[in-house]
Amino acid sequence: MTAMVKTRGGAGAGLSAGLSDDVVIGWLRDMVLIREFELRTMSAYQQAKIGGFCHIYIGQEAAVVGTFGAVEHDDPVVTAYRDHGHALARGMSPDVCMAEMFGKITGCAKGKGGSMHMFDRPNWLFGGHGIVGAQTPMGAGLAFGARYEWEVMGRGKKKVCLCYLGDGALNQGALHEAMNMAGILSIPVIYIVENNGYSMGTAIDRGTTMADKLWKKAEAYGIEHRTIDGFDVCSLYDEFRPFVDVLRDEQRPGFVDLKTYRYQGHSMSDPQKYRTKEEVAGHQEKDCLDRHAHHLMSERGCLSEDAFKEMQKDAKEQVKEAVAFAEGSAAPTVEGELYSDVYANPQKNLSPVRDYAHGTKNPLQ
Amino acid sequence: MTAMVKTRGGAGAGLSAGLSDDVVIGWLRDMVLIREFELRTMSAYQQAKIGGFCHIYIGQEAAVVGTFGAVEHDDPVVTAYRDHGHALARGMSPDVCMAEMFGKITGCAKGKGGSMHMFDRPNWLFGGHGIVGAQTPMGAGLAFGARYEWEVMGRGKKKVCLCYLGDGALNQGALHEAMNMAGILSIPVIYIVENNGYSMGTAIDRGTTMADKLWKKAEAYGIEHRTIDGFDVCSLYDEFRPFVDVLRDEQRPGFVDLKTYRYQGHSMSDPQKYRTKEEVAGHQEKDCLDRHAHHLMSERGCLSEDAFKEMQKDAKEQVKEAVAFAEGSAAPTVEGELYSDVYANPQKNLSPVRDYAHGTKNPLQ
Amino acid sequence: MMSTLEMIDQQVHPAVGEWELPAFVEESAMPSREGDRVIQYREALREAMSEEMRRDQRVFLIGEEVAQYNGAYKVSQGMLEEFGEKRIIDSPISESGFAGMCIGAAMYGLRPIVEFMSWSFSLVAADPILNNAPKMLYMSGGQWGCPIVFRGNDGAGGQLGSTHSWCVEALFANVPGLKMAIPSNPYDAKGLLKTAIRDPDPVFFLESERMLGDKAHVPEEEYYVPFGRARVCREGDAVTLVSFGRPVQFCMEAAGQLAGEGIECEVLDMRTIRPLDIDSVIESVRKTGRVVVVDQSWPFAGISSEVITQVCERGFDWLDHQPVRVNAADVPTPYAKELESAYLPNTERIVAAVKKTVG
């Protein structure tokens, strides 16, 4: 997956209509891959090959693909625990992503992180974080770091950080502290609320005030905002791209209420009594993947039905291979990994139990 | 001091012009007492009779007196560490308040709390809290408790909780979580930002976004708000009273940006290089105490100059006595108080060191 | 001036509204732990809360997903129906906010039960739960206490990874002013939670996701398990195994294995950490001369260090061997299954520790 690379050439070019076919077809390919990947994730989870919590991204694919499309490969990204889509769209190989969930040494965190902690250093993905809202001050810090680098250290360039959060995270104080600091210090972090309408079983208006005007939360910190429909990847890009460009240029923060929807339960163990099948079906009718496929095939006309089928087949294949790869990989050994990567500089007597060590190299390095 | 009692008769009566002379003269008396008390506090601190941090309220008197004037005696109140004025205006005797700062057993917390922790159970003052913002969820809880009492337990009545905070506390996440919950659960807590323009040495616009439109912070949670000048106690009351009445009646939260100013440093050890003497003097020209005295003497004409002088003399006398009382009181004994009031139900083996006990009765009980 | 003559010696402290403790009885007089009213740990918790809510209108439950969703782990299933939305309250994801709010409500006179979906999520609420609740009585000179129960899942074991696997007992038990209970089975879970709700002090109640489905007999009759009394789960004379919460189960397994080799362990389930029934530990150590503390939290300055220190302070001369501790590995909790199970203080490691001690 090289979505990041593909759009690089188009920097500043404007709306999606002006992008090359390759780029917009690449978006579809990413979305298809994420969806197929998540279907496999679900069945692997049901087979108990994946443990712990597991949050499926199906339905929200356009959100991550459309926003990534508008930034550079080396813009830092950080997100919450519903992070498989972000990892894949950022360029993590499905093998490595699946292996992480299988708890294998070939996973992005050598099996030590799990589903909620997708980190990818080469692709500037700073995790996957499990505590609701915890990534939001971190996101400000990544943007701060990038700004400091060119402003104080005189190297690097103007960047933005994309910091994703769920709608439920709006109610964690950390976000508000971070937004105020971003406002005061003019930090180029863009908070993207993947507003899928629910935090677990809580419909947004049961937990969050001003649910239909979330932008008020940004206005309280003088942060510029957009409310964007996340079901059409092209229009999403069209609205988001110019926003990013201005924020990057002027090095200040932004906020996006990105309307989306998750088709699956909150995590794999959710009976979903809080919504009707009809409601889900209603959203599936405007499915972001179908919509973009239809756009490319019927409106833009740059993709044949056969090519689309081929794309789907490819994705299925890739994902199947990912499962095989994960399954075939070794688990991290207790001897090699349990007491490693605790300290970058392990010293004597850090623990009463035994000394720490360095583990095996991360597969992404 | 019985400011709370005095206004009780006028509940619902409306604006300050319609209040009895006794009431508005009572306000002045409260303000004079607070000021004289704080002057004594400062000299006692300089003589090292008071220890720890000590935050002087001079300049802000109208804020607490005018807002208390608009509520009932049994409406719960909670505030931050700059709390001497709140204690006195709520009816705590200056003796008890001063004794607390002197660390004496006759203090409101038996000398265990200190300047930042004025608690007064008979007067519904739930503290004095030292961690910036910590009192804001508590305030929601006090209001929640009051609402629960009449709504679920079928006793008591509709109350509001006044929860005071400094402008610096706007940047603690706890406040935002509390405001959102107050909005969602419709909790009758009124957040009163005593906006004195500084948190320690930080001018509000250096630390807080939207400093000139703080009401936006409330709007983000759908909370009704007022911006009120805190230099004139009558106009403050006139604006605040109807606001309180509606919120009480409809049992929902409110937010007030109450503009005020502190004349002294943040705490007793503040060199105050962050502002000019001229700035302070400029505010002192519109001093809330002078203004109200002038109003009563020259405009309303219900107070003679002699009576005002008498009032000041009385206050000085009271405060002098408070110092004498504090000075003459005994310190809490190590044997009686160090290990007491840790648990309401002390049990064996709660500590590896020794057993806990009950201490002496609190002087306010 | 108050004199020491005027010290309050009544048990009912005036700072926490009306309260009285249930009548506690000796272990031998409690309803039987054996029987066929077999329910899950989660149901035992639910019964405890429901019974106390029926008894006392001031008690309410708040937390994420506790109401309409019936609890993330189904502990509060059906409670919304019985008690209504004013007493079973869904909160936003604002732990600091709702914990702090409930501290205010407790001061006002209510008896909140605050559910943390996991204690791992209580770190964002560390200030209200550690700096306010346990200190209110002291700071206010005895004017207001804080009768509140914080409860939720604690500990690792479900491959939840490093941010979701906290054992907060090692951190939080340091703070005076709070009480802490960690039940290891349904019977104690119910009896301790009922006591926690009745107690006028802040109680940190640590459950375990890994035990919510555990089943055991829980008697029909009402009962309360007192704080500060360890339970001797198994008698023995070779070594004293001290534990609490889920690892008690591993200790019992280990003791079973060791018995096969002729090593008889005495297993103590502490049940509460604060108060800590050190008297029972010492009594046992006088007999065995050896102690192994099994604790699922990290070792450094944790509960096991405290137990060992107290054993040294009160029973040094009875010790025939240095006290030994078995903890979670001293690393962030790993996700991978194999790593996580090596991380936990499992039966194998307990057996090895005992052998080292008696060998």
Added chain:
Amino acid sequence: MMSTLEMIDQQVHPAVGEWELPAFVEESAMPSREGDRVIQYREALREAMSEEMRRDQRVFLIGEEVAQYNGAYKVSQGMLEEFGEKRIIDSPISESGFAGMCIGAAMYGLRPIVEFMSWSFSLVAADPILNNAPKMLYMSGGQWGCPIVFRGNDGAGGQLGSTHSWCVEALFANVPGLKMAIPSNPYDAKGLLKTAIRDPDPVFFLESERMLGDKAHVPEEEYYVPFGRARVCREGDAVTLVSFGRPVQFCMEAAGQLAGEGIECEVLDMRTIRPLDIDSVIESVRKTGRVVVVDQSWPFAGISSEVITQVCERGFDWLDHQPVRVNAADVPTPYAKELESAYLPNTERIVAAVKKTVG
């Protein structure tokens, strides 16, 4: 597939950008602690930060009032002038926000120094500092570490009352992944802080408001105090006094008094808690057979419990007497002067503990 053969054995972990440790030397080769370049503890801290900021542009300082106000306690006095507002940054009162932000900045490649005006205010930031910083390296499988220093005032002693007098070492040291230093004097304050800034792991650096004005010689030459090496402040053979931070001063006073009575204490200043130089403690205990741990935090599951447990684990057979601890009283910190001084582990209580041990 990686094999164990491919284990990285280089000291320089790739997850934290460029770094190298300073060249540490033996205590005996360090510049003298005696001399007439007498400065305050706060100045020693300032020198450490300024020198490292001159050396490395990635280092910056953030906190409440650190810039324009010159620091609430004047630690950072003059630093804004030298380094400008992009590197000396005033933050809003948002500990969770700025601590979390700096964790992000550290991952990005910077070397933040985060000043908590007091560690008492770090509880609102407990999640980022405990759940993120120390675990990032592990959770990311070695991809990103978190080279950051959190520093500020710790401990009671200024009549600041119960919310403002935290000793966080007892709570936070439980967490693997962090390092912790607690200097007791200006010389070590400077040398340890310089090491902390150079170290690629998260360091919790605990100062004390009560010591900021303490004066001592701090050498002109650059030096670094290594982590994990205790300092023998006084030699003796009767009992080993183990301490860290401000109570080291009380231990020295107590040792002075006791020497007058013919009891010679060996006083060890641990300097860092994690790593904890238990080897030096054991070495001393082999000689004395007795140990008293003096710790200004609460006793239950605190640092003193840990030291005693480790002494039992490694030196049980050398002990002629049960290990003894002297802590802050196990109560919220009181305001009143007399109560507060009885609360602290003062000289008198240390003397009594020693006498009990040797008696």
